[in-house]
Amino acid sequence: MDLSDIRREYIQGGLRRKDLKEDPIEQFNVWLQQAIDAKLTDPTAMTVATVDENGQPFQRIVLLKNLDNNGFVFYTNLGSRKAKHLEHNAKISLHFPWHPLERQVHITGTVEKLSAFENMKYFTSRPKDSQIAAIASHQSSRISARGILEGKFLELKQKFANGEVPVPSFWGGFRVVPSSIEFWQGGEHRLHDRFLYSFSEQSWAIDRLAP
Structure with missing residues (x-):
């Protein structure tokens, strides 16, 4: 298998400055809705990139x-x-890969923790099994077998069978406050269209980038 031979042309259409909203959040909402309308698998899925204390991404x-x-x-x-x-x-990067639409969105920014009220509001809206799973799994910790996780889940499911699941203190949300948002639209002959929104002095500047 020669990976260098795997390629295709991007032919779904270009992106022009006149087509962009002045606010990148509005532009993102347009593209997200189009991804949802196109029935893409997991249109809200995003790659979240962070860096550890040694600089390892x-x-x-x-x-x-x-x-x-x-x-x-x-x-x-x-x-x-x-x-x-x-x-x-607190610096973070997000990436939305909407391949069937030949689009990508890349976001950089910083995070802030959500309030206890915001965490509670979302947690209580989740399916009960998802609430229980959030308590059962100490995410990223090492476990010796899947059975331990499943056993804890079943134990908690029985415990909360007839009552509400409390919001765990070790669970919550982050808000990514963007400093830049880039919209990428595939183009023929690899002449892709890229527009970068950069936040400065309380407003957004828009620049076209070379592909």
Whole structure:
């Protein structure tokens, strides 16, 4: 197998400055809705990149759970590897790969923790099994066998069979406050269209980037 021979042309259409919204959050919402309408698998899935105390980058797939003018929201175990990274380095990168639409969105920014009320509001909206799983799994910790995790889940499921599941203190959300948002649209002959929104002095500047 020769990986260098794997290629295709991007032919779904270009992206022009006149087509862009002045606000990148509005532009993102347009593209996200189009990804949803196209019935893409997991349109809210994003790669979340963090850096540990030694400068080693890590990436994982997380689901976007809310978006407004304040930023992009996701939830996690606060004892997880990514949460620990963000404790010592609040800088973060997000990436949305919408391959069937020949699009990507790349976001850089910093995180801030959500309030207890925001955490509770989302946690109580989740399916009960998902709530229990959040308590059963100490994310990123080492376990000797899957059976231990499943046993803990069943134990907690029985415990909370007739009652509400409390919001665990070690679980919560982060809001990514963006400093840059790049929109990438595939183009023929690798002449892709890239537009970078950069936040400075309370406003967004838009620049076209070479592919």
